[in-house]
Amino acid sequence: MTHQIAVIPGDGIGREVTPAAVEVLESLEIDFEFVEADAGDAVQAETGEALPQETYDLAASADATLFGAAGDTAADVILPLRTAVDSFVNIRPAKAYPGIDAVRPETDLVFLRENTEGVYAGHEDRLTQDVSTLTRVVTESASERLAEFACEYVDGDDHDGFSIVHKANVMRETDGLFRDTVKSVADEHGVETEEVLMDAFATRVCLDPEQFDVVVCPNLAGDVLSDLAAGLVGGLGLLPSANVGPDRALFEPVHGTAPDIAGQGIANPAATIISAAMLLKYLGYDEASAAVHDAVEATLENGPRTPDLGGDATTADVTAAIIDRL
Amino acid sequence: MTHQIAVIPGDGIGREVTPAAVEVLESLEIDFEFVEADAGDAVQAETGEALPQETYDLAASADATLFGAAGDTAADVILPLRTAVDSFVNIRPAKAYPGIDAVRPETDLVFLRENTEGVYAGHEDRLTQDVSTLTRVVTESASERLAEFACEYVDGDDHDGFSIVHKANVMRETDGLFRDTVKSVADEHGVETEEVLMDAFATRVCLDPEQFDVVVCPNLAGDVLSDLAAGLVGGLGLLPSANVGPDRALFEPVHGTAPDIAGQGIANPAATIISAAMLLKYLGYDEASAAVHDAVEATLENGPRTPDLGGDATTADVTAAIIDRL
Ligand SMILES: CC(C)[C@H](C(=O)O)[C@@H](O)C(=O)O
Ligand SMILES: CC(C)[C@H](C(=O)O)[C@@H](O)C(=O)O
Numbered sequence: 177m178t179h180q181i182a183v184i185p186g187d188g189i190g191r192e193v194t195p196a197a198v199e200v201l202e203s204l205e206i207d208f209e210f211v212e213a214d215a216g217d218a219v220q221a222e223t224g225e226a227l228p229q230e231t232y233d234l235a236a237s238a239d240a241t242l243f244g245a246a247g248d249t250a251a252d253v254i255l256p257l258r259t260a261v262d263s264f265v266n267i268r269p270a271k272a273y274p275g276i277d278a279v280r281p282e283t284d285l286v287f288l289r290e291n292t293e294g295v296y297a298g299h300e301d302r303l304t305q306d307v308s309t310l311t312r313v314v315t316e317s318a319s320e321r322l323a324e325f326a327c328e329y330v331d332g333d334d335h336d337g338f339s340i341v342h343k344a345n346v347m348r349e350t351d352g353l354f355r356d357t358v359k360s361v362a363d364e365h366g367v368e369t370e371e372v373l374m375d376a377f378a379t380r381v382c383l384d385p386e387q388f389d390v391v392v393c394p395n396l397a398g399d400v401l402s403d404l405a406a407g408l409v410g411g412l413g414l415l416p417s418a419n420v421g422p423d424r425a426l427f428e429p430v431h432g433t434a435p436d437i438a439g440q441g442i443a444n445p446a447a448t449i450i451s452a453a454m455l456l457k458y459l460g461y462d463e464a465s466a467a468v469h470d471a472v473e474a475t476l477e478n479g480p481r482t483p484d485l486g487g488d489a490t491t492a493d494v495t496a497a498i499i500d501r502l
Numbered sequence: 503m504t505h506q507i508a509v510i511p512g513d514g515i516g517r518e519v520t521p522a523a524v525e526v527l528e529s530l531e532i533d534f535e536f537v538e539a540d541a542g543d544a545v546q547a548e549t550g551e552a553l554p555q556e557t558y559d560l561a562a563s564a565d566a567t568l569f570g571a572a573g574d575t576a577a578d579v580i581l582p583l584r585t586a587v588d589s590f591v592n593i594r595p596a597k598a599y600p601g602i603d604a605v606r607p608e609t610d611l612v613f614l615r616e617n618t619e620g621v622y623a624g625h626e627d628r629l630t631q632d633v634s635t636l637t638r639v640v641t642e643s644a645s646e647r648l649a650e651f652a653c654e655y656v657d658g659d660d661h662d663g664f665s666i667v668h669k670a671n672v673m674r675e676t677d678g679l680f681r682d683t684v685k686s687v688a689d690e691h692g693v694e695t696e697e698v699l700m701d702a703f704a705t706r707v708c709l710d711p712e713q714f715d716v717v718v719c720p721n722l723a724g725d726v727l728s729d730l731a732a733g734l735v736g737g738l739g740l741l742p743s744a745n746v747g748p749d750r751a752l753f754e755p756v757h758g759t760a761p762d763i764a765g766q767g768i769a770n771p772a773a774t775i776i777s778a779a780m781l782l783k784y785l786g787y788d789e790a791s792a793a794v795h796d797a798v799e800a801t802l803e804n805g806p807r808t809p810d811l812g813g814d815a816t817t818a819d820v821t822a823a824i825i826d827r828l
Contacts, residue, residue: 300675312636349626375729382733403701407708
């Protein structure tokens, strides 16, 4: 069976790290068909559209999508792409790697971020010259779907349970609905949960990240807290992510376009290659996924390393070393 | 001139650290009249009301209020109390102290958090069985008032400018209005600003807190990011805060009721005493304020220390040592 993979490099180093990840996937004995498409600042400058309809349609029909990064147009690209794959959960592992400088090397977290609503539902109005409003939306159905996924995830990946992170002491109705729904689904599945207020989580995760494991949270909380965890493991550079929907999914590194080093061939491809490993797992290739993970970890630990990690290797060197280790 | 100070110890260690701070204020040659009032879980259990009307009225008429902590009723107590003093800005310094374990000892930040609106404006609805909404409110007038305060603050306290932290790439109208308004007030005053997305801030402040100084942000962003900074300096235990309004203000430690150690007389009074130092500054006693700050710092550095900092001193010992050093 051929898997069609949409490849959307985007801007900046997205154009370097995405091909690197494709190279790794191509080195495996799996039948992929890669179809490339444009998105981001460059295509916006050319055509006036950051996300051309054919790119959207491709992501909406491919088995999986690999996305690099977009510049100023990031929100105009990534938010509709999440919709294109009907993604209801954003999986964001944040793990420190041996040998990589980290504020909290013991960090090993996975965020399961609601990916459709909250403030991202985005109904905004300027009611008067003075007053603007945004309608934050939380539904029982989206919370349920996320919770079902979270329960399967902790079972399949051998976790003890998950933390529900929210701000229901202030957003009583909306985050209250989120918390109660997620908790009752977990209870039905016999999955253990604890509740943590999002502000308290921010303090506690810095003091002792090992007290947390899988974190289930609303959209904006997931955005900010996973970036916080990124800070604890040494930056966005190594973090992969998966936007999963019922029938397809989109994989992207958490980092941006890194305009300061774009075009030099020295971007670190690790986060995108780990994202490709998540893609492999999503398609059912658990062994290949584990092999890619291991090859990336071995390369992070033993080199070659790109300049962001203190080395002087190129993107191509690192990619070749990872493929060698497969 | 007599200054009337409302004293609201609340629950748990609030009942121990608030009297300690009052003792420090009493040791100064300033004419204070302290009036105590109830709030929190205990009074709720007794009377059904976490914030009795007379406590609200007292805070709304006193020159300043010193608040300890409240338990499960925290939101029912602190949010109306902020309204009682018409507080439009929450000042939250997050600073590591010499000799105190901190993830990032170089952290020295001040958050100026919008204190009236955002998601805290809190218009929530359960539209259907499935759908709940919250109307987030951002006004030009509140953003302006905060920005005017921030400009005075950076001038008076000798800072180079401030960072505007927001999520206007997603909340375009509301956080866009916040960002544009704050920036244009700063421009008028010739105060330098930079813009940082709140998720990027979370990463960057972990990696290198020294790149930031004064941070101006919406209400929930301030809640979460100041608690993140608390994590970087070693926990909520030492952080003071001031809720400032046009005519009065409320001062409180950022920590909670610490039920595990409440009643033992070993709570660390430092955060509440530093909050009292902020109260002194607010009332114009700059020298006394600096003296209390210095005495607390000297005591943190040289002891005696409470058990949370590895010592075996009591609240009373630490308070006496601080008064001795004045
Ligand atoms: C670019 C932006 C809209 C996006 C988000 O807020 O989700 C980004 O921060 C992310 O986390 O992928
Ligand atoms: C208790 C809660 C309502 C409050 C807030 O969210 O503002 C607290 O977290 C704080 O920061 O003072």
